[in-house]
Amino acid sequence: MIEMKGIVKHFGTLRALDRVSLDVYDGEKVVIIGPSGSGKSTLLRSINSLEWIDAGTIRVDGYDIHDTKTDINKIREEIGMVFQSFNLFPHKTVMENLTLAQRVVRKRSKAESIRIASDLLEKVGIREKANQYSTNLSGGQQQRVAIARALAMQPRLMLFDEPTSALDPEMIGEVLDVMVKLAKEGMTMVVVTHEMGFAREVADRVLFMDEGKIIEQGDPEHFFSNPSHERTRQFMDQIIQ
Amino acid sequence: MVEIKKQADDTTKHVTIDVGDGVAIPSKKDRGLFTAWRVAFFGAIAIIAGLVISSPDPYWDILKFVPDGILVTFQVTVESILLALLIGLFTGLGRISKNPLINGIASLYVEVIRGIPLLVQLFYLYFALGRIVNMPPMTSAILAMSICYGAYMGEIFRAGIQSIPDGQMEAARSLGMSSSQAMFHVILPQAFKTILPPVGNEFVALLKDSSLVSILAVSDLLRRGREFAAESFDYFETYTMVALIYLLITLFLSKLISIMEDRIGIENE
Numbered sequence: 001m002i003e004m005k006g007i008v009k010h011f012g013t014l015r016a017l018d019r020v021s022l023d024v025y026d027g028e029k030v031v032i033i034g035p036s037g038s039g040k041s042t043l044l045r046s047i048n049s050l051e052w053i054d055a056g057t058i059r060v061d062g063y064d065i066h067d068t069k070t071d072i073n074k075i076r077e078e079i080g081m082v083f084q085s086f087n088l089f090p091h092k093t094v095m096e097n098l099t100l101a102q103r104v105v106r107k108r109s110k111a112e113s114i115r116i117a118s119d120l121l122e123k124v125g126i127r128e129k130a131n132q133y134s135t136n137l138s139g140g141q142q143q144r145v146a147i148a149r150a151l152a153m154q155p156r157l158m159l160f161d162e163p164t165s166a167l168d169p170e171m172i173g174e175v176l177d178v179m180v181k182l183a184k185e186g187m188t189m190v191v192v193t194h195e196m197g198f199a200r201e202v203a204d205r206v207l208f209m210d211e212g213k214i215i216e217q218g219d220p221e222h223f224f225s226n227p228s229h230e231r232t233r234q235f236m237d238q239i240i241q
Numbered sequence: 242m243v244e245i246k247k248q249a250d251d252t253t254k255h256v257t258i259d260v261g262d263g264v265a266i267p268s269k270k271d272r273g274l275f276t277a278w279r280v281a282f283f284g285a286i287a288i289i290a291g292l293v294i295s296s297p298d299p300y301w302d303i304l305k306f307v308p309d310g311i312l313v314t315f316q317v318t319v320e321s322i323l324l325a326l327l328i329g330l331f332t333g334l335g336r337i338s339k340n341p342l343i344n345g346i347a348s349l350y351v352e353v354i355r356g357i358p359l360l361v362q363l364f365y366l367y368f369a370l371g372r373i374v375n376m377p378p379m380t381s382a383i384l385a386m387s388i389c390y391g392a393y394m395g396e397i398f399r400a401g402i403q404s405i406p407d408g409q410m411e412a413a414r415s416l417g418m419s420s421s422q423a424m425f426h427v428i429l430p431q432a433f434k435t436i437l438p439p440v441g442n443e444f445v446a447l448l449k450d451s452s453l454v455s456i457l458a459v460s461d462l463l464r465r466g467r468e469f470a471a472e473s474f475d476y477f478e479t480y481t482m483v484a485l486i487y488l489l490i491t492l493f494l495s496k497l498i499s500i501m502e503d504r505i506g507i508e509n510e
Contacts, residue, residue: 048415050411050414050415073414073417073418073419074417076414076415076416076417077416077417079415080415081411081412081415083408083411083412085406085408087406087408087409087411087412088412089409089412089413089427089431090431091430091431091434100416100426100427101413101416101417101418104418104422104426105416105417105418105422106417146412149416150415150416153416153417
């Protein structure tokens, strides 16, 4: 579903991504871990072209996303994205957050978009907040709304950029539960997170990144039992504590 | 190591833009200004009433003579501000455009217009360009005022749009919206709340500057005063009344704006 080859990205003189290649298959759940500044968020954001890359190719569903003939908006319709800081639209109610893009981008009728949105709010357990403004919601609730908003477009792929990092500890569980449910339904997912419990439960593959490179990859158990690189071992020790 | 990351509290960030060339807008928190507003407003009313009652000739005659001018002043102000908002919106969008040509034109417009006094622009449009395109004074006046204020509005729109966290645009784009859809549905509605106070301020400033159009033979409040004074030679009395009426109008408008701001503040809670 995603084929990335030789991705290079600089921030000034800093090489944020250093010839990274990554393939993600239909239905696969990939978790990316790594210290802050390792390039994992940049890699994720380059998949739907929120981050412009300096070199390399990215294909999503066979379409080269940097080809001028490719309509990036069409590609993005199929890629849901969840941000660390939720990024809900504060001037709209929860329901309007979910229906806006459905109506504007997917051109669905009002009734249909509300029906889809209601089902999704039910699914993320937040149906009763439909008419509230997002600023009145807790962080965990906001992030669940953000997930529902992305799902309302009925994407084929979901990207999660540290979805629980901005949350108070007691709210992390409710968001991870929704993500696990989604994974069990077969959604293709790429998740940047440090939640190893989540990785262990759903990930088909875990990637460890450092200094713009993928250092090591394998199934979650491999990372818990015997990571082969010293740096991976140090990082695992830190986050498992 | 740098990782480009957005802070969690991005979405709740609240920005106010301070542009102060209208009148100070009284806020309940600022006791001193609030009191000054009341003293000035009710004082002006009291003085006008006192003058009219104590010596109806010429004050009552002046008061009967100028209302037509007040209407013209409002007409010039409202029409100019609406046109200026439209120009300002496109200028603001142009100023943040990544297209170098569009950005260049918008920036040049802002720089040039802000560098020329409004009075000179009025003269230029009416007398200099008037030799090529013949426009009625009212049209020239409104056009010059809105071109001038459009440049200031452009900067307000730019600042308002830029005050919205990047995450909003990213979220909208990640849902498949085009940049203009995102701008229209997500960014501008939010920016609107931020720019309302400075726009209100510009409105008051424009109303005051509209007195400049009296030189183009537009019968605004000041022009009507001049006409009255020219016939009666009551210069002192006439301009005292004109000044007090301007003061009343701007004080009244600034109060209106502060009430509007409070309303928006409550909605945001």
